[in-house]
Every structure is written in C-alpha cells, then in structure tokens.
Amino acid sequence: MKIKDYIFYGIIVAFIVLFLASAIVFKVFNIEILPSQFYGALIGVFITAIITAFLLRGQTAGEEKREKSLKVFETQKEKYNNFINEMWKIWDKRSVRLEEVNELLKMVSQDIVLYTKPKTVNEILSHLTQIAEYANCKESDNTDEFSKKIQEHIFGIINSLAKEINLGGEINDDVRKNLNALEDKLLPYINSKKYVKKINELVRSKIQDLKEFEFKPDETSGERNVLWWYIDEGMWLRVGDQWGKGTLYFSFWAEFYENRQYQDYRYRVKGDDKNWMKNYKGVDYFAKDKYVLDFNDFRNGKPLPPDTLENLATYIAEFFADKYNEFDNKDIIGLIEKCNQ
Secondary structure, eight states, rough: OOHHHHHHHHHHHHHHHHHHHHHHTTTSTTTTHHHHHHHHHHHHHHHHHHHHHHHHHHHHHHHHHHHHHHHHHHHHHHHHHHHHHHHHHHHHTTTTHHHHHHHHHHIIIIGGGSSSSSSHHHHHHHHHHHHTTTTOOOSSOHHHHHHHHHHHHHHHHHHHHHHHTSOOOOHHHHHHHHHHHHHHHHHHHHHHHHHHHHHHHHHHOOSSSOOOEEEEOOOTTSSSSEEEEEEEEEEEEEEOOOSSSOOOOEEEEEEEGGGGGGGGGGGGGGSSSGGBBBTTTEGTTTOSSOOOHHHHHTTOOOOOOOHHHHHHHHHHHHHHHHGGGGGBBOOOHHHHHHHHH
C-alpha cells in the first residue's frame, strides 16, 4: 500500500476517533448505550439496503414488462396494418377472388390469431366468409352492390381490430356516411385516370407498333374523350365513343388534308367521316359473348366489372391485327408502308 493511502486512511480513523470522543465528552451519546446505538444504526442500514434492492428489482421488472408490452403492441399494430392493407386492395379494385380470400385467411391464422382474442378472431372469420360469397363473381355482376357489401365487411373487420388494441377508433355510421360522401366525389376522377393508364398498359403489351398515347377530345365531333394511339405517318388508332352515347367503336384515323395518300382507304370521301379509314368497327363486331363495355362508365370512372379492361384490350388487339378486304388484305402497318412507298 502506498504512503498516500496510509495517510488517507489515517485521517479517516482520526476523524472517527475525534467524532466519538467529542460525542462522549459532550454527552451526545452515552458510552454505555453507544454499542447498541451503533448496532441499531447498522441494522437500519441493512434493512434500508434490502428495501432498496427490492424496489430496484421491482422497478427493473416493471420496465422490462413495459418494454416487452410495447414491442408486442408494435408487432400487433404492424400485423393489423398489413392485414387491413390487403383488404383495401380488394376494395380498391372492386373485385375479389377465392385465392385472395385464402391469403387473408392465412394472415389470420399466422399473424392475427397470435395477438387477438378468440372472440375477435371469430368476428373476422365471419366477415371473411361473407366476403368469400362475392369471390369470382361474373363480369356482368353489379359492382356498385359489391362495393357496398364488401365495404360493410371491411369496416366491420377494422372496427373489431380497433377494439382489440383499445385506441378508441371506430368507423361508426357518421364516419361511414362521410367517407362515402367524400369517396363519391373523389373516386370517379381517380378511377378514370386509373382506367386510362391501365388500358394503355394492356394495349401496349399486346400491340408493339404503337407510339404516343393520348386521351383527348374527339376532334371530328367535339364530343366526348376517346383513346388515341399514334402509329406512324399521321395514322392513329382511335378507340372511343364519338357521340357520347356509350357505344364503343374502333377505327384507324388520319387527318385528310395532311395525309392524302390514304384517299383510297377512307371511310367517307366527304364530311366528318372523311378522316376515318374504311375499317370503322363497333365493339360488338368482336365482343360476341363477353361483357360489352359502356364507354361512359369508363370515362366517368364508374366501378367496372372484373376483367373489363383486359377484355377491351383484347378487342383492340384483335381489331389491330385483323386483315380487311378494303385494304387489299393488308394490316394497318402494311397499309402505311404501301401508301408511303
């Protein structure tokens, strides 16, 4: 031990002796009871240490329990959010398949049931059973009715999960009414943009000879919007509804004054129809047994039956690939090449 340490401990002992001596001289402590007082103080320190240890242990256990509960709650919330997101995908596309219901059932079995009371799980399964009734519905089924029914069950599941985590959230009748009112204003616009984007993607996946795409007014009539795909040399593929009555037509189109090389292939020599090619066709030319799209539903963003856009893209591809006697059995690409030789 170093000399400094001896000095330090010596000073401590000296102060202790000085303190005890002063206590005896000035009768702060009685010499006869000093050992018992010292022992009592020691016992007090020991008891205080034990109580402090128990308090610290209880505090640590409480903190660990709270931390564990917080982690469980975060995981529970994540599982619930994932489940709700999958349900909204069904709601967003206004159709449901048995495979999708089966995936939701898997999520309930693997994720939801571990963090949810049996009563709530049974409520969710009951709603999923009702949703499954609308699985694989036919294309001509009423999508408005589907939307209302499916919404009812999705909201029911959300309310059950909200009660489970006890945050006070609920989609009550007033909230449901306000959500529907807001959706009625926003959904047609959102759907219309989504339909246009989707049909363009589908058509381009089936027809490789297309360039720019536009959704613009019918320039020959000034009426409702139509779908335009540019092909080449002023020639367009037009799909839409010239008079706004909802009846679909397909046509190749080229502005007369800028593309006179197509003169022999025009639908009319004069008048508003002089820009159309001879292959002007209605959707019923292709759609024999399948659902025929009302184009007003498309551009107004009304809910469409499942596979409607896929069927429309198929009709457009069939039209594009079809050979016509009016074009000397040439498709439109062959016609363009012939007119520009």
